[in-house]
Amino acid sequence: MRPLFARYPFFEAAREAVRSADVDLGTLVNSADPAVDRAHERVKRALLEGTAASETPEEWTETQELLSYPIARILVSLVDSSAAVDKYAQAEAKTAIERLEADLAAGDDDLRSTDTDRLDRDRLLDELDLSAAVTPDRSHEGAGRQRGEVDTTRARESDQFWIDLGPYLKLTSAEWRPSWKLVNREVWDGRVRVQRTELNRLLREAIAQRVAEGLPFDGLSREDPIATALSDELSDIERLLSQRTTVEEIDFVARELFPPCIENLLQKAEAGTQLEPFESFSLMAFLTGIGMDPDEIVAFCADASLDPEGIRYQTEYLADDRGTQYPPPTCETLAAYGLCHNEDDHWTVAGDPLTYYKRQLDERGDSVTDWREANA
Amino acid sequence: MDDRTRRYLRGRFGDYYRRADVPLPPAANLREWGHIPWTAGSGTTMVRHQSQMDLGSLDDFLERTAPRHAYFSAARYRDPGASTMSDKGWTGADLVFDLDADHLPGVDPDAATYAEMLASCKEALFRLLSFLEEDFGFSEMEVVFSGGRGYHVHVRDPSVRSLDSAARGEIVDYVRGHGLDVDDVITTVSQAGTNQRVLKNDGGWGRRIHRALLELTADLQAADKSAAIDRLQSFDGIGSGRAETIYGAVTRNRAAIKAGNMEAGGPGIRLLVRTLAESVVDEQNAPIDEPVTTDVRRLIRLPGTLHGGSGLVVTSIDRDDLDAFEPLSDAIPNRFVGQEITIETAESRTVELNGDKTKIPQGVSTVPEYLGVFLMTRGEATKAPEPT
Numbered sequence: 001m002r003p004l005f006a007r008y009p010f011f012e013a014a015r016e017a018v019r020s021a022d023v024d025l026g027t028l029v030n031s032a033d034p035a036v037d038r039a040h041e042r043v044k045r046a047l048l049e050g051t052a053a054s055e056t057p058e059e060w061t062e063t064q065e066l067l068s069y070p071i072a073r074i075l076v077s078l079v080d081s082s083a084a085v086d087k088y089a090q091a092e093a094k095t096a097i098e099r100l101e102a103d104l105a106a107g108d109d110d111l112r113s114t115d116t117d118r119l120d121r122d123r124l125l126d127e128l129d130l131s132a133a134v135t136p137d138r139s140h141e142g143a144g145r146q147r148g149e150v151d152t153t154r155a156r157e158s159d160q161f162w163i164d165l166g167p168y169l170k171l172t173s174a175e176w177r178p179s180w181k182l183v184n185r186e187v188w189d190g191r192v193r194v195q196r197t198e199l200n201r202l203l204r205e206a207i208a209q210r211v212a213e214g215l216p217f218d219g220l221s222r223e224d225p226i227a228t229a230l231s232d233e234l235s236d237i238e239r240l241l242s243q244r245t246t247v248e249e250i251d252f253v254a255r256e257l258f259p260p261c262i263e264n265l266l267q268k269a270e271a272g273t274q275l276e277p278f279e280s281f282s283l284m285a286f287l288t289g290i291g292m293d294p295d296e297i298v299a300f301c302a303d304a305s306l307d308p309e310g311i312r313y314q315t316e317y318l319a320d321d322r323g324t325q326y327p328p329p330t331c332e333t334l335a336a337y338g339l340c341h342n343e344d345d346h347w348t349v350a351g352d353p354l355t356y357y358k359r360q361l362d363e364r365g366d367s368v369t370d371w372r373e374a375n376a
Numbered sequence: 377m378d379d380r381t382r383r384y385l386r387g388r389f390g391d392y393y394r395r396a397d398v399p400l401p402p403a404a405n406l407r408e409w410g411h412i413p414w415t416a417g418s419g420t421t422m423v424r425h426q427s428q429m430d431l432g433s434l435d436d437f438l439e440r441t442a443p444r445h446a447y448f449s450a451a452r453y454r455d456p457g458a459s460t461m462s463d464k465g466w467t468g469a470d471l472v473f474d475l476d477a478d479h480l481p482g483v484d485p486d487a488a489t490y491a492e493m494l495a496s497c498k499e500a501l502f503r504l505l506s507f508l509e510e511d512f513g514f515s516e517m518e519v520v521f522s523g524g525r526g527y528h529v530h531v532r533d534p535s536v537r538s539l540d541s542a543a544r545g546e547i548v549d550y551v552r553g554h555g556l557d558v559d560d561v562i563t564t565v566s567q568a569g570t571n572q573r574v575l576k577n578d579g580g581w582g583r584r585i586h587r588a589l590l591e592l593t594a595d596l597q598a599a600d601k602s603a604a605i606d607r608l609q610s611f612d613g614i615g616s617g618r619a620e621t622i623y624g625a626v627t628r629n630r631a632a633i634k635a636g637n638m639e640a641g642g643p644g645i646r647l648l649v650r651t652l653a654e655s656v657v658d659e660q661n662a663p664i665d666e667p668v669t670t671d672v673r674r675l676i677r678l679p680g681t682l683h684g685g686s687g688l689v690v691t692s693i694d695r696d697d698l699d700a701f702e703p704l705s706d707a708i709p710n711r712f713v714g715q716e717i718t719i720e721t722a723e724s725r726t727v728e729l730n731g732d733k734t735k736i737p738q739g740v741s742t743v744p745e746y747l748g749v750f751l752m753t754r755g756e757a758t759k760a761p762e763p764t
Contacts, residue, residue, distance in 0.1 A: 169547075170538075170539070174545065178557055178560060179557075179560040181560075183549045183554060183555050183556045183581060184580075184581075186582055186583070187512065188509075188578060190514070193578060193579065344725045347676075
């Protein structure tokens, strides 16, 4: 096994190495192999600290490090939340890019060494099926060199690259800073120019997409033997997560199940009354929290006194960092502003609008249609 | 529309399709098909969610049904005939652009003639194609006269097919110049130890703005000094001091401007670029209809069919022929040329079609068939009985 695989376990060749090593993950898990502990740490650190690297790297062998990756994927699948998968994938990607940067820096200092097992950019691009899509741009370096001309004998990396339009658009997101917007980029002949650090950001996204592929595993249930063997690790992770977030991700819009405070705010806005800033924050935080994007909220509130620009500004701010939205205020805070009146004594079952709505969905969700389906 | 007119048009559309050879789009079996029939009443009901299997042979179907309007999906599906979108199994979609004379800035649909609107639309089409061909480097494109008020471009390069709606939105913003921020188009580069601001000019809007800047500086150099200073002072925020500095920079250090250097000429040059950027966007953007491009499940008119609101052919145009293309002559179906029919109009009007301006008096008149069909499909005339 190559040391490289332990550090970049999402590589196809690394996965192949696991397959051909003839290790059975079930057996590993049942025998409480150290790789399971490392997998546990891997997921925990990914979800809570945003890194897949170990806190104590010297404790693990390369094999344990490599095998922890497929076990971590099982654990993340069992957590069963798309936000967790997303966050886990982002953390794996961030760690991989940090390692790539270290490898590249070491490579620059140590050109002649042949016995190292480092990643270079070409190898990573190849792994991510981006070889043909990314070209170094040396037109601004030195004299006489033409744009797009590649000098493979040169070890030091180019500062700028051209990446094909399609991959650029698939790897960036409209939520990123305006400098990423296509309209603000140099685009020519189907390619977009990026700085080296920007390319790394794009590669990080490509790795995250690669890691997230196939997660959560189809057909894996908590009753499966491998899942029961991992139940301690799983409940530990879930306990830690529950201290962070109170409500599982919701992605369903059914106005008839909205809590009374939110329904009141909507009616008030629809009657043409301008909402107070706190009221509109509560409403937008709720609508964002149940999985609506700005466009949907604008459409949903089309009959209300809210102006679309304001909605977009507020909701983009609320959702600016994926997965860490600002939740709407609790029932108690809402009561202090006169928006919650503990209707039907609901404080006994839910202390905030999202939890209230989640309970309603759990009870009556089968009998209602997602507003987005109905208006598609 | 009265019964006689509708029956006539349906019959003649059928005659057109009996002779027409409507080419299938690529991957026709993976697309959804739709049409609007010649039904009575004002309502229009689209029949959609049909697969090629449901239609049978396209030529037979068109001949048999003689639809008022015919459409196919930009998208490809695993099961295009499924009745809900989620069951269809979307696998990708052509990237489609729609330029509609109704939405062109500076064109008043009430004042401009149909021919004038289409001419403005064609100018916008060339602007759009400059983005698609030069900036995006697309090669598999079909340019189509919609038969109505504008043009469509279907892009079928494999690299765009899988783009989602948000990614297509980025392309829309790009060609419209929406969200362009000059601060992001000017970058800071480190050269010989000093930081220098540079207008990014190897592509994108930066290249277009840079080109406008070079044109302006060439004009300034050609003019005498006082005229050049006056010209510079006509820009927002540029007073006599800044105008002098910019003038000095562009006349003495043209190479720096050519390289995109945004330090030569002081802060004034950056103010100038900011103002230029606005006019460059105004003049060069392509005012495409945004939802058509971002909707990855939309149905688009099928090239080769007739537009039921004009009787003109939805015409696919070779890129090399685009310059010479005259929609109001070249899209007239041959089937409707060479014979005359009798129509009735409630008011007199002048129609520009097939290179002629024809004055149609109020009441009953006999006109070339394509002209009669044009007016009847637009609801501006009805079919009158032919004299015996």
